[in-house]
Amino acid sequence: MVRSLNWGLLALLALSHSIPALALSSASPILAPEVGPDCAQGFKHDGKITGTNVTVAGVPTYYSKPAKSTTGPKKVILFFADIYSPFYINNQLLQDYFASEGFHVLGIDYFFGDPIQAHDGEPGFNQTAWINKSRAQADESLPKWTEAVKKQYGADAKFAAVGYCFGGPYVLEISATDNVVAGAFAHPSGVTEDHFNKLTKPLLLSTAELDAAFPVASRNRALEILATNKAKYHAQLFSGVGHGFATRADLSDENAVWAKDQSAKTVVEWFKRFTT
Numbered sequence: 485m486v487r488s489l490n491w492g493l494l495a496l497l498a499l500s501h502s503i504p505a506l507a508l509s510s511a512s513p514i515l516a517p518e519v520g521p522d523c524a525q526g527f528k529h530d531g532k533i534t535g536t537n538v539t540v541a542g543v544p545t546y547y548s549k550p551a552k553s554t555t556g557p558k559k560v561i562l563f564f565a566d567i568y569s570p571f572y573i574n575n576q577l578l579q580d581y582f583a584s585e586g587f588h589v590l591g592i593d594y595f596f597g598d599p600i601q602a603h604d605g606e607p608g609f610n611q612t613a614w615i616n617k618s619r620a621q622a623d624e625s626l627p628k629w630t631e632a633v634k635k636q637y638g639a640d641a642k643f644a645a646v647g648y649c650f651g652g653p654y655v656l657e658i659s660a661t662d663n664v665v666a667g668a669f670a671h672p673s674g675v676t677e678d679h680f681n682k683l684t685k686p687l688l689l690s691t692a693e694l695d696a697a698f699p700v701a702s703r704n705r706a707l708e709i710l711a712t713n714k715a716k717y718h719a720q721l722f723s724g725v726g727h728g729f730a731t732r733a734d735l736s737d738e739n740a741v742w743a744k745d746q747s748a749k750t751v752v753e754w755f756k757r758f759t760t
């Protein structure tokens with residue numbers, strides 16, 4: 485799979501795309517490269533969490549349930565975390581917020597207790613190898629985890645998926661199936677044109693002006709594909725913020741806080757639209 489290739493090969497693929505005469509591969513053009521240095525930048529948040537630890541199909545999972553009992557079919561959000569994992573406080577608070585809006589939220593820990601911050605300051609840490617290992621774990625665990633969650637909530641429930649950075653491609657992949665009714669991502673890593681071409685479900689793109697990993701040119705290309713395919717989508721673009729804005733905002737920066745909050749609110753509105 486393209487997204488598990490190493491940086492050198494990605495650069496080669498990118499080059500082959502910009503110089504068609506040198507086409508070295510028939511792989512789909514890359515719109516956001518694999519997780520890089522930008523994905524481990526940002527600010528840690530603070531707060532009281534309301535969710536719990538559960539295990540689903542053998543995979544550690546953060547679960548946050550709606551505060552008040554809701555009527556009608558259950559609404560479930562599958563949360564695909566950035567490289568800090570769904571157990572990182574920022575991501576827990578975000579999942580709790582979605583739950584407070586009436587969703588059952590399940591965050592799969594495809595890092596199996598080994599998120600990026602476990603390697604902070606580790607001498608000789610090989611991020612490429614860690615990403616490769618994590619992608620392999622996610623590829624292996626996501627299908628059985630999704631199946632177990634779907635079975636647990638039953639046929640009447642409505643499922644949607646949101647993903648950040650590392651979790652972005654999984655949103656696009658599941659939004660090409662009938663396992664969800666809608667998808668949403670912010671600052672994705674490791675996505676190609678094919679990911680957008682294959683979509684069959686509505687997609688929210690929450691994007692940042694200064695995101696070097698998913699720059700405005702990539703966003704525009706993605707939107708062009710979605711429009712050509714007559715897909716249902718909504719895109720938002722926030723000025724003055726970059727990669728990680730939706731999960732690791734600087735809380736002392738008014739613009740960054742506004743973008744983070746508005747991104748989360750839009751995810752909620754987007755999912756309410758398709759799950760009620």
Ligand SMILES: *[C@@H]1O[C@H](CO)[C@@H](O)[C@H](O)[C@H]1NC(C)=O
Nearest residue numbers: 536537538544571593596597
């Ligand atoms: C839940 O799991 C996370 C990640 O493994 C761990 O840090 C945390 O202590 C666990 N919390 C509880 C209440 O067991």
Ligand SMILES: *[C@@H]1O[C@H](CO)[C@@H](O)[C@H](O)[C@H]1NC(C)=O
Nearest residue numbers: 490609610611612613614616
């Ligand atoms: C890091 O891991 C990758 C993938 O396993 C490997 O190709 C590369 O040689 C490693 N780099 C170093 C400096 O060990």
Ligand SMILES: *[C@@H]1O[C@H](CO)[C@@H](O)[C@H](O)[C@H]1NC(C)=O
Nearest residue numbers: 488490612613616617620621
């Ligand atoms: C990537 O991970 C897979 C599965 O763990 C392994 O078989 C493969 O050798 C790894 N590749 C690199 C370049 O590390």
